[in-house]
Amino acid sequence: MSEELKECPFCREKASIQDCSYLGSAPAWCVMCDNPKCFAYTEALKTKKEAVERWNNRPAEEALQKRIAGLEAERDHFREVAKKLVWLYSDEHQERLDNGLRIDGFYSHEWLGMILNMAREALEGSGE
Numbered sequence: 001m002s003e004e005l006k007e008c009p010f011c012r013e014k015a016s017i018q019d020c021s022y023l024g025s026a027p028a029w030c031v032m033c034d035n036p037k038c039f040a041y042t043e044a045l046k047t048k049k050e051a052v053e054r055w056n057n058r059p060a061e062e063a064l065q066k067r068i069a070g071l072e073a074e075r076d077h078f079r080e081v082a083k084k085l086v087w088l089y090s091d092e093h094q095e096r097l098d099n100g101l102r103i104d105g106f107y108s109h110e111w112l113g114m115i116l117n118m119a120r121e122a123l124e125g126s127g128e
């Protein structure tokens with residue numbers, strides 16, 4: 001078998017290919033979840049290859065995984081913006097902020113400009 005079977009979409013257990021010819025016309029193959037408490041299976045198909053393809057074909061799940069990855073990237077970007085703001089306004093920098101001095105080589109207004117640009121980038125990424 002060249003193609004690996006994906007885990008069960010319902011219980012995440014392994015699945016295996018089964019001879020389902022007992023269900024009717026032979027030859028017939030289906031993929032069944034190995035979990036005895038889960039009854040997920042494909043219909044009976046003429047070849048093992050078709051059964052594997054049917055089991056593994058999950059366009060909705062793949063679209064959701066892609067969307068989740070995109071949302072996680074957006075979340076990470078917003079976290080970076082928040083971390084920079086928290087870092088800039090931490091006690092360690094308060095005196096320098098109050099006195100208009102440089103922090104890590106930049107004045108506070110320059111830091112705010114950089115953080116603002118990061119926030120704008122993050123908002124563009126999120127479709128705002």
Ligand SMILES: [Zn+2]
Pocket residue numbers: 008009010011012013033034035038039040
């Ligand atoms: Zn299952």
